[in-house]
Amino acid sequence: MIEKIVNPKELRHWDGRIELYWIYTSGKAGDEFFKKLMNEEKFLAAKCKKCGKVYFPPRIYCEKDFSETEFVEVSGEGCVRAFTVARLDAYEKPLEKPEIYAVIDIDGTDGCLIHLLGEVEPENVEIGMKVKPVLKPKNEREGKITDILYFKPL
Amino acid sequence: MEVEKISGLKFHKKQDVAIVGAGMTTFKRRLNETGRELSYLAIKQALEEAGITIDDIEMVVMGSAPDTFDGLHMKGEYLLDGSGGSDRPYMRVFVGGGTGVFAPIAGYWHVASGLADVCLVVCEEKMSSSHPHPQSAFKYIWDPILDRPLSPNLIWIFALEMRRYMHVHNIKHEDIALVSVKNKGNALDHPCAQVAEKITVEDVLNSEPMALPVRRLDVSPPSDGAAALIMVAPHIARQLTDNPVWVTGVGWALDTTWWTNRDLYFPRYVAEAAKMAYRQAHINDPRKEIDVAEPYDPFDYKELHHMEGLGLAKKGEAPILTREGVTQRDGDLPTCPSGGLLGVGNPIAATMGVKACELYWQLAYRAGKRQVAKEVTTGVCQAWGDLMQVGTVMVMSNKR
Numbered sequence: 001m002i003e004k005i006v007n008p009k010e011l012r013h014w015d016g017r018i019e020l021y022w023i024y025t026s027g028k029a030g031d032e033f034f035k036k037l038m039n040e041e042k043f044l045a046a047k048c049k050k051c052g053k054v055y056f057p058p059r060i061y062c063e064k065d066f067s068e069t070e071f072v073e074v075s076g077e078g079c080v081r082a083f084t085v086a087r088l089d090a091y092e093k094p095l096e097k098p099e100i101y102a103v104i105d106i107d108g109t110d111g112c113l114i115h116l117l118g119e120v121e122p123e124n125v126e127i128g129m130k131v132k133p134v135l136k137p138k139n140e141r142e143g144k145i146t147d148i149l150y151f152k153p154l
Numbered sequence: 155m156e157v158e159k160i161s162g163l164k165f166h167k168k169q170d171v172a173i174v175g176a177g178m179t180t181f182k183r184r185l186n187e188t189g190r191e192l193s194y195l196a197i198k199q200a201l202e203e204a205g206i207t208i209d210d211i212e213m214v215v216m217g218s219a220p221d222t223f224d225g226l227h228m229k230g231e232y233l234l235d236g237s238g239g240s241d242r243p244y245m246r247v248f249v250g251g252g253t254g255v256f257a258p259i260a261g262y263w264h265v266a267s268g269l270a271d272v273c274l275v276v277c278e279e280k281m282s283s284s285h286p287h288p289q290s291a292f293k294y295i296w297d298p299i300l301d302r303p304l305s306p307n308l309i310w311i312f313a314l315e316m317r318r319y320m321h322v323h324n325i326k327h328e329d330i331a332l333v334s335v336k337n338k339g340n341a342l343d344h345p346c347a348q349v350a351e352k353i354t355v356e357d358v359l360n361s362e363p364m365a366l367p368v369r370r371l372d373v374s375p376p377s378d379g380a381a382a383l384i385m386v387a388p389h390i391a392r393q394l395t396d397n398p399v400w401v402t403g404v405g406w407a408l409d410t411t412w413w414t415n416r417d418l419y420f421p422r423y424v425a426e427a428a429k430m431a432y433r434q435a436h437i438n439d440p441r442k443e444i445d446v447a448e449p450y451d452p453f454d455y456k457e458l459h460h461m462e463g464l465g466l467a468k469k470g471e472a473p474i475l476t477r478e479g480v481t482q483r484d485g486d487l488p489t490c491p492s493g494g495l496l497g498v499g500n501p502i503a504a505t506m507g508v509k510a511c512e513l514y515w516q517l518a519y520r521a522g523k524r525q526v527a528k529e530v531t532t533g534v535c536q537a538w539g540d541l542m543q544v545g546t547v548m549v550m551s552n553k554r
Binding site: 018019020021022023024025026027028029030031058060061063064065066082132 | 185186188190192194197198201207209210222224225235238240241242283284285286290291294298301302303435
């Protein structure tokens with residue numbers, strides 16, 4: 001017979017926690033991308049010198065043919081490729097205002113970005129809809145992906 | 155299909171495996187690059203040396219040690235695009251510190267089995283992301299009930315092992331320190347080295363005590379870096395080079411996780427792994443038949459420990475060979491001609507660059523200023539890791 005124990009206090013038990021933290025860096029291409037976004041409100045992509053594929057966000061290498069890339073500037077505008085409307089938070093509590101997450105196909109590149117949509121109601125979002133990024137005011141920007149507040153319909 | 159039957163080892167091989175190119179980044183604290191970028195840089199060199207492009211790669215093996223260093227669960231997937239794994243059969247392997255030789259062993263399976271004719275092996279480690287110190291990550295490899303409440307760290311565990319080794323064979327710290335002097339000196343000729351320097355035995359003995367007998371200069375440094383190898387089938391090797399280096403034997407073994415219940419003075423896991431690799435490579439007397447060796451040297455005593463596990467010295471004899479100069483680059487059995495982990499650096503899995511890659515460079519006569527003086531045909535490289543329990547061994551030869 002197997003006794004079911006659901007309270008660990010009935011057994012000798014040990015609490016554990018992994019006490020580590022990390023400092024991530026974004027690499028050579030990532031550093032250029034975020035500095036450009038923060039300081040100049042411009043968007044960088046990277047074009048493969050061999051096959052012409054344009055990576056967004058930029059990388060120093062082409063993942064297909066391992067050639068070097070060169071930076072190209074793009075508008076940051078794009079269109080919605082897929083979206084979802086989140087109504088519950090991570091703890092399954094209803095959100096006060098639904099959040100719209102979209103995969104955005106960035107114009108002039110072969111890359112996409114996941115971000116929030118804003119200034120639009122969920123029922124009005126469509127696949128293929130043109131959108132443009134809305135940035136934080138310059139003094140609030142930190143060189144992070146959240147320097148983009150959301151994308152709004154164009 | 156070619157079938158080799160070796161007593162005690164069921165071994166069915168489709169084809170031989172050659173190494174035709176290798177590359178590595180410098181080992182140091184590399185905040186500026188991501189792990190993906192480091193992998194890419196090492197692979198570019200290996201492809202160039204082999205004279206092929208990424209399009210020629212059929213399958214990819216990635217080796218990287220615990221996720222806690224990069225702070226990314228499923229690190230293998232994260233590293234994929236810089237590792238050339240995109241749209242290819244791709245797998246990550248790891249056995250902690252043993253990964254640097256285990257990853258090429260996995261590459262060997264890919265080619266020897268006939269599943270791939272061209273396999274890329276890349277190893278990456280970026281330890282500098284981890285805080286407060288990469289060492290903190292090791293705290294969580296211990297048993298949470300028996301070990302962890304005592305706040306162990308690797309240094310004092312190794313100190314116990316070093317003490318036991320010194321006690322059983324009556325070895326002086328002076329003799330062990332010679333390994334650090336040799337390897338840090340050898341590393342002066344390695345363009346990727348992090349802590350190459352000319353030091354003396356006295357420098358080691360007077361360096362900062364960490365957990366005695368281990369002092370600062372007995373230990374290799376944490377590091378960031380990547381290394382890559384190209385492994386191919388014989389018909390591909392023939393097209394690419396007149397001087398391929400053949401993988402003639404592979405072996406790996408793990409000892410019990412109850413590390414306190416081992417006798418710490420002798421690495422049985424290495425001895426078992428070596429036995430497997432030597433049997434496959436038809437090596438009966440490693441001390442006579444091995445011309446050059448890259449035993450794993452994260453600590454100076456570990457090179458000696460591992461030489462004995464590899465059968466390159468009798469038990470307790472490795473310090474004597476070292477004192478007599480046998481293991482110098484111009485000696486009869488050069489060990490760690492690369493400069494090893496002690497001199498070049500210790501980015502866990504990426505130490506493939508100073509183990510498997512170095513052995514390939516030595517046997518291909520491509521080691522430049524690091525080339526050993528004697529004529530070389532056969533060599534062995536080895537790594538060690540997990541909870542001080544895994545031995546990974548690869549034997550290579552420039553004769554088929």
